[in-house]
Amino acid sequence: MKDLSVRVFRYNPETDDQPHYQHYLVRVREGARVLHVLHAIHDEHDPSLSYRYCCGSGQCGSCAIRVNGDPVLACTKEAQDGITIEPLELPVQTDLVVNMEPYLEAISSLEPCGDFRMPTQEEVEAIKPLRSCIECLACVSACPALKVIEFAGPTAMREDMRLSLDPRDSSDRVTEAVADGLFTCTSCQVCWKVCPKDIEIPGKAIEKLRALANEKGLTLPRHREVEKMIRETGRSVDRAGTTFLEQIAGVLEPYGEVKGTVGFFVGCMYNQRLPQTALDAMEVLRRNGIRVIIPKEQICCGSPLIRTGQIGYLKTLQQRNIEAFVHRGIDTVMTMCAGCGSTLKNDYDCPFRVIDVNEVLLKFEIEPPARLPVKATYHDPCHLLRGQGIRTQPRELISRVVDLVEMPSICCGSGGGVRSGVPQEAAALAENRRKEIEKTGADIVISSCPFCEYHISEHTDRPVRNITTVLLEGYREKDKKKGLKEEV
């Protein structure tokens, strides 16, 4: 037996003006789940506590709640001392009980065809990864888009895709999904990461539905323009001046001893719009003994096409990029754009290893920079945090230069074609970021993705910097101090 102290969200609209948190000290057995903590509170301390549960074995989805902010099933999440237990981010009815009905009702029902045909084994295998949903609504609770715009929600999109794969359904789910907000998804992937059944809604439902929408000519005009540009120029964004590739040598030798060699995949944003950031990164790498090879034939990775469902030209891009690096005999390709990195890692079949710049810098013992007298907050790029599972590395690097103040990891709205396709949503999401940034009191915002950096900088008055730029500033400060010392 062990004693746990927990903090529980309480709200009874009949008696309370405001929700409040209550502390409980409960005794539970080894291995107890959060549900057993709730039972202990209800049975032994406070019978007024309201919460839903049913199967107790992770199969029905009734007991979804949030523990320390993250949606989980109470019956499978192991209870720990000091946790905060809250309802899902849906309208609260009482305590941990929320109103699920509107989102459950938004899930489409199969409309049987006149002629019945059994799905084939292949069809069943395609449907299965989308079928294990237990309707717990963890995805709906976590979806950032739903906080700023109306849409049917991630799991409704999942069901639309499952129905489109099923030969027994007679309805046009694609048109329905478009009407229900298919293009509002920023592909932040939080729905997948919180799903207790690990359903990959962005990749297996949203992007697939967008591809089907593309076949029906339902792609948003702004997205079609991006596709056209990629076909014509190999790039997804306009150039703002001299590009990165135009101003850099094909091989950058480090200043000192060579500790390692990487190929560099620059990506459209850093190449066309923010070349200085990429140049800063090159300086940091050279200073730390990393030789960088930069094939000039590289083009757009295709991420904007995959996210918006326009995959006709994707194969060509993939082949050309892979050839560019293979041709140079490169076995490790570094990305510094979170979107490109996630795409190369997850949507390519690369014959080389793909590694993010944050991983590269931590892999090699980098030179310590000087500390800057600056308080910074870090914005987790979705395609870095969830797309590549990179969470600790950027924080470690940042903490070597400046003081880091955390803020919640929420999508800024720049991904999934939303910035171009549904700009008012992208702006609303960035506005939410601005508020979080403000709360931290940070002087600057640091990130590690050109889309996030570009988008956030338009919505906050704080400077937005890439991690490598801040590191470089730390090195310059160090040099300056050293120079001063030498002068004295």
Place this chain on the structure above:
Amino acid sequence: MAEGGYNAVLREQDSCEIHFEDTMKGGAWLNDPGLVRILVDEAPERVRDLLRWGAVFDVTDCCEVAQRPFGGQRFPRTCYAGDRTGHEMMMTLIDRLHSTGVSVVNEVTIVSLLKDGTRVNGAAGLDRNGELSIFLADSVVLASGGGTRIYDISTNSSSGTGDGYALGYQAGAELIDMEQVQFHPTGAVFPYDARGRLVTEAVRGEGGILKNARGERFMITYDPERMELSTRDVVARAIATEILEGRGTKNGGVFLDVTHLPRTQVESRLPVMLEQFLQFGVDIREEPMEVAPTAHHIMGGLRITGRCETTVPGLYACGEVAGGVHGANRLGGNALADTQVFGKRAGEAAGKADTKKNEADPVQIEAIRKRLEDLNGGDVNPATVVRSLQTAMWDGAGIFRNAADLERTLGIIGHLRTLRLKAATPANLAECCIAGHMLVYATLVVKGALLRKESRGAHVRQDITQVWDGQNSPYGHTYQSLSREGIEMEVKS
């Protein structure tokens, strides 16, 4: 939640006659043959209904519904959707219901059936806030499932509290074979709070083997022919015996092992098991599971006709709350078939029944209100009462039974029934009513166990020696209602 599958005769090599015989033999011939005939004959068509409505069952490479072997059956006739078959069926049915105009009222706890003289004409229920709602109806169908949560170790979800048995009994319906409680052989033993969690029979269907702590494949001494795929009553007793005689693991179970199966088979056919055990730190591809028997299914229930009519006019019952289909031991895979076959029959019969002018009886409503009001003045936490009941039932009316233990258990339940339950808030009223139902229904289980003075199927009386087997038993159903109780004597031709 039901995991393993749905039995239906779908192949030419199989036949409904064999399914019938397997079911009767598995049920120790206590089953109602007419109901079994309906079950086996209509199960295939009902699985086709589910397929038409979009159920995603596993299929073979010839586009036929895939089937796996289950215990006590001579043909692999268990259709499945991985090991989440029950969930798949529920999703399909909810989806189907969703697409109709039927109005659905969720999260109401029925506390009493209403009657107009001798006929059931509605029900009274409490919503989440403890507000009383009255439903009037031409017909009422009890489809409330089972209730092994009266036992300390159970596979059932929070709704498995047996309310339907208590509601039916109190409305005057007759219940049969309430002593027939199926203990599923394989429930999880760790962690303690999740003990009893179902480990599907599909694990053994896919080739899983049972071993005691000494590494012996002990089923050879209990049923050398069918081994792990013997009927559930036999396997549950075998495991319980191994544990009782000191050959269990230190967590109080035996080993269930699939490590010899290809990893891909475990991953594709048993994904839920894999995921659940991983959550508790066990990778079943690498190490064995630890399992022990767990209360799983109530074979007994309201006595029904083939049209699902109970002995009370206006009241129908189907699924686990009804009795007679599974006799003294249910075959794995027959419960899901039962829900579909008799669910449809109950719905049709109830829907086609004459419409009547329904009025609530103010005397009954007043009595219900009074009962609820009394709960505000009670002094005992219903959770405490339920825990005492669960322990008493597991200790005194479990897998192995005798008259002395049963009498003692009846005494404990009798005492618990005298306690005045306390509803701390209006929302707690439903909990108190459910605890009350559990006590009424547990009484029926124990009394049934005392009435049946023989060992048959899942019901074992260690204090009675008998010379007959199930097929030659002099006894038929036990029966209990407000007006009579006893055991039927079989007239042997």
